[in-house]
Amino acid sequence: TTASRVKARDAGRRIRAAADASDVLEVRGRLRTLARQVARSPGNVRSVTRIETVIGACLDEAASCESPRERWLLDEAATWAIAWLASARRAGVTAGSLLDRILAEGARADHVLADGDTAPARFLLVLTRLFREPEACRRYAEHVSTGLTKEIESLVTSEGAVMLPGSIALVGRVAHWTECRDVALATGGLPWDDDTERAWAAAVATAARLLGTRGRMLAGSGQLPAAASASLLEAIENAGRGKGAGSRFPKPLRRAARRLSRRPREEDGGRLPAADFHDATAGLTIIRSGWGGPGESVAGLRVLVDHREHTPWLEIAVADRLLVAGPWQFRVRVGGRDRTLQGPWTVAAWESDRTASFLEITAPLGDGMRFDRHVVVLPQAGIVLAADAIVARPPTDDGGAEHAAVHAGNGAARTDDIEYVGTIPLAAALDAEPAAETREIVLYDTTTRGMALPLGLNEWRTGAGGSFEAEGGLTLAQTGHGRLYAPVWFDCDASRVGGPLTWRQLTVADTRRILPAWQAVGYRVQAGDEQWLVYRTLDAARNRTVLGCNVSCDFLVGRIRPRGMVSRILEIV
Known part of the structure; x- marks a missing residue:
């Protein structure tokens, strides 16, 4: 079978890239050996025999490999090597049988692809582009193009949201598509049509917002190797160059990619893309402090909220470390009865600028109650506020007419006891140390990363009203009557940990009348030399006073x- 023209240097580079993508030490070693032998081969019989021996060993290991990902990497590397031997007319006596084995692996990969799994797509693209003559390869080529197109169409929204939970799954899948695209361009052309190319480009722009300050993917155990995300940054910078090379990304995004990859240019002082991403329909929001440039007091503060499911997914990352990652769970009892959500989450409010970002989602709890959840990010201060609120629905909602009195400012509240437990999941590599006498919890791994404060509870552990513990995450238990606000204040500036710290619930007044906590709450937080005010109304917004500040909004932080x-x-009306 005739192979497409492949140079030894190119084949060696591609095999080395497969080695870098492997998670198994033995596989990396074997593929790096093959890459060196191909790139430096003098082409004599002895060197060809050695190469064919290593190719056979790669295929043997692929056949017995428990990890599908490692299997397809071994198959891909073997395909590049045998294609170079065939195109350079240096194939030895075993080359034909090796190619037959690779074609058999292609048949297995095609079956996996038919089941909707695109994991072997990169291998199949290499096989079908380098060996075009076999009838089976022509079938596989059509199948892999169709499979990738269907997957991208099903997972990527028109705004560029990727419908997968968590940054690792999201960025990893987009990186996989990008690697497939790179292989396809190197061996002939794009693997999909123009519409799919536009969807891929939108997904890449979204994925870039989830990378750490060094351009790495962030996992619970730390940052992944640079090779895991290198294809994304290279695609942003190089896409669109050359005939048939597809999308070309806007200059601001290319500048941001160079900052993340630590390759800025002198002319990169121009405009950067918006760091935040919000797709209300897809239920995905990414809040990012910036792109790693000067002026960021807390470098690379990034928050992800995915609320497509009953239990939203929350991530908080600083620089190259995840602090929070996983489902943000909750349990609610009202009047002694368990309450669950009676409908999907919807976006109630979204605002974002350079000083603050605010996302609030809401869902019905039934019996005229509503569950609100909001995330506030103060990028310049390195603060994230993650809070839940249990309130009454406004009278315009279904069944809400009889609850209109609950929203009548100083009117009577429902008297049901509320028991709330919320758990914010910590990243796997992060440890948490509660203070001995007070309720703050310090977060650390190899160094201090920040601290978490339960603003709705008394600062001292002797106070009643709930608990804040570091068991299986950060678990806040809080009780109230009628309505309840349960905020957790994350200070992600490690330099403030260990300094002066205090927080207090403040008095909120309405026409000279002190309001109970079921109507409105205010908090004062001090960390180091800095102080903040947080205010949240739990009934209808009215003109009120807290700490000498007149407020007539639903939420305020200052x-x-x-x-x-x-x-x-930030003020939300």
């Missing part, structure tokens, strides 16, 4: 200046 004045950072 910085308290040295003379006691409040500088408003």
